[in-house]
Amino acid sequence: MSDMQQYEDAGVTTGEATDGEADAVVEVAPEVERLEAENAELRRKLTEAEETTAWLEDLVNKNQHTLLPIRRHFDRAVAGLLDPERRNGHSGSVAVGVLRLDRSYDRIKDTRDRGKAILFNTADRLKGLLGDYLYQSDRLDEFLFAIPGMTSLDAVELMATRIVEAVSRPHEPPAKDVVFGCHVGLSLNTGRLTKEELLGNAYIALAESETGRGRYVIYDETIGNRYREKAEIERSLSTVAQAGFEDFRLVYQPFVDSEGRLIGAEALIRWFHPHLGPLSPALFIPIAEETGEIRLLGQWTLYNAARQLREWIKSSGRDLHMSVNLSPAQFKQQDLIVRIEGILDALGLDGRHLKLELTEGAIMEDPEQAIRTMKMLDERGVRISIDDFGTGYSSLSYLKRFPVHTLKIDQSFVEDVTTNQSNQEIVRAIISMAHSLHIESLAEGVETAEQRDFLAAEGCDSIQGYFYSPPVPARDFEPFLQAGRIDPRVAAEP
Ligand code: C2E
Ligand code: CA
Numbered sequence: 414m415s416d417m418q419q420y421e422d423a424g425v426t427t428g429e430a431t432d433g434e435a436d437a438v439v440e441v442a443p444e445v446e447r448l449e450a451e452n453a454e455l456r457r458k459l460t461e462a463e464e465t466t467a468w469l470e471d472l473v474n475k476n477q478h479t480l481l482p483i484r485r486h487f488d489r490a491v492a493g494l495l496d497p498e499r500r501n502g503h504s505g506s507v508a509v510g511v512l513r514l515d516r517s518y519d520r521i522k523d524t525r526d527r528g529k530a531i532l533f534n535t536a537d538r539l540k541g542l543l544g545d546y547l548y549q550s551d552r553l554d555e556f557l558f559a560i561p562g563m564t565s566l567d568a569v570e571l572m573a574t575r576i577v578e579a580v581s582r583p584h585e586p587p588a589k590d591v592v593f594g595c596h597v598g599l600s601l602n603t604g605r606l607t608k609e610e611l612l613g614n615a616y617i618a619l620a621e622s623e624t625g626r627g628r629y630v631i632y633d634e635t636i637g638n639r640y641r642e643k644a645e646i647e648r649s650l651s652t653v654a655q656a657g658f659e660d661f662r663l664v665y666q667p668f669v670d671s672e673g674r675l676i677g678a679e680a681l682i683r684w685f686h687p688h689l690g691p692l693s694p695a696l697f698i699p700i701a702e703e704t705g706e707i708r709l710l711g712q713w714t715l716y717n718a719a720r721q722l723r724e725w726i727k728s729s730g731r732d733l734h735m736s737v738n739l740s741p742a743q744f745k746q747q748d749l750i751v752r753i754e755g756i757l758d759a760l761g762l763d764g765r766h767l768k769l770e771l772t773e774g775a776i777m778e779d780p781e782q783a784i785r786t787m788k789m790l791d792e793r794g795v796r797i798s799i800d801d802f803g804t805g806y807s808s809l810s811y812l813k814r815f816p817v818h819t820l821k822i823d824q825s826f827v828e829d830v831t832t833n834q835s836n837q838e839i840v841r842a843i844i845s846m847a848h849s850l851h852i853e854s855l856a857e858g859v860e861t862a863e864q865r866d867f868l869a870a871e872g873c874d875s876i877q878g879y880f881y882s883p884p885v886p887a888r889d890f891e892p893f894l895q896a897g898r899i900d901p902r903v904a905a906e907p
């Protein structure tokens with residue numbers, strides 16, 4: 414049996430046909446066709462499988478809205494850039510950045526069905542600038558990038574400026590009105606940071622940028638320290654109420670009239686933090702406002718200041734008042750009046766002994782509501798003092814409508830009132846305006862006899878400042894109570 418015969422018996426054709434064997438060719442042709450068809454089918458399936466694999470790969474590696482590689486790849490890329498063995502010749506200086514779209518984007522996203530296209534366009538613009546250095550973060554409105562070879566701060570700033578510009582450009586019609594911006598936090602590798610530290614610092618810089626310190630912020634040591642201190646303050650604030658405010662004290666700074674007679678005091682809060690040491694209220698009050706802790710802190714201050722005043726009125730028999738600072742968030746509290754009434758009732762104290770210091774900002778946020786609240790306080794005899802007067806935007810026409818008792822001329826005007834002519838004019842104008850509206854004028858931050866003399870000559874009603882006394886603990890206030898007046902002295906903060 415020939416070889417060919419064997420094959421044919423086995424049902425296999427080689428497709429080979431020798432001359433003069435036309436029958437065999439005819440028999441083999443359909444087999445070839447069948448095989449080719451099979452081949453084509455296999456190729457099609459292979460392509461399909463490849464496409465599916467690519468699609469699956471995309472699905473697990475890329476964000477489906479922006480088609481950017483996801484966070485995992487960013488982590489790997491940064492690790493690579495920081496690894497001396499894998500650096501591929503670049504110097505090892507890397508700029509790591511986090512970009513987050515701002516609040517205006519949230520609004521657009523929620524109100525427009527074009528949101529997806531806009532997000533894609535934004536990613537595309539960024540890709541145009543950052544190429545393969547761009548990644549999607551775990552959030553849709555957040556992008557990450559890591560650029561190698563960034564050695565100078567100037568280069569980083571230039572890149573950041575371009576990024577911000579690219580995102581802020583209006584989008585094409587029909588969404589022409591779609592404009593939003595972004596915040597960018599950047600951190601530069603100084604050669605000894607881990608990938609976690611670098612990214613952490615970029616996020617701290619982002620937070621800094623989001624609190625209004627520019628569209629982009631490059632991390633530095635000062636920003637880092639401030640951030641960590643703030644975080645520690647936030648943590649501690651959350652437990653102070655349970656701890657009965659044990660690290661807090663009130664100090665009292667007297668007010669005198671133009672003759673040096675004692676007329677009252679302002680209560681100022683002090684925090685002796687167990688780790689951070691004494692903290693300025695200018696630092697922790699705004700944080701307490703953010704965290705909401707100001708409610709309890711404010712209640713504690715109001716109650717203790719009022720209680721102290723009641724004691725002093727009793728022991729000295731003098732008709733004094735106590736000023737308590739109210740931050741904007743406190744002034745907005747729905748139950749403010751009820752709380753104040755509660756304190757006055759509990760202590761049996763007449764409302765007219767209490768004065769609340771408000772800034773222009775707190776009032777101007779919602780002037781109509783402010784007028785209503787102030788009127789309710791006024792009905793209970795509680796008086797209002799405008800703190801830091803002259804630094805805000807309140808207009809004379811508004812002032813007439815507010816039941817305001819005192820204008821506290823801001824210390825920045827008082828500071829150089831004897832040498833700076835424009836500040837002299839401002840102080841003069843405030844005092845005469847106050848007089849014409851039957852409002853008391855009070856100058857704060859008075860430190861020298863020259864300042865006091867100028868203010869007295871202009872007819873300023875009362876004075877507060879180191880020239881008479883710094884804020885002091887309650888026991889150091891007793892001599893003022895006994896004497897009923899204060900002799901000037903040059904004193905420093907306790
Ligand atoms: P403020 O109400 O404008 O208080 C005046 C600040 O100037 C006080 O700083 C005071 O110690 C200081 N000062 C007083 N006399 C002089 C002076 O002659 N020269 C100079 N250079 N400074 C003087 P302090 O106590 O650190 O308070 C800072 C701010 O913190 C206050 O500004 C007030 O806005 C806020 N604050 C203080 N205590 C409280 C509080 O109990 N509740 C609320 N909500 N805010 C408070
Ligand atoms: Ca004040």
Ligand code: CA
Nearest residue numbers: 800801823857
């Ligand atoms: Ca003030």
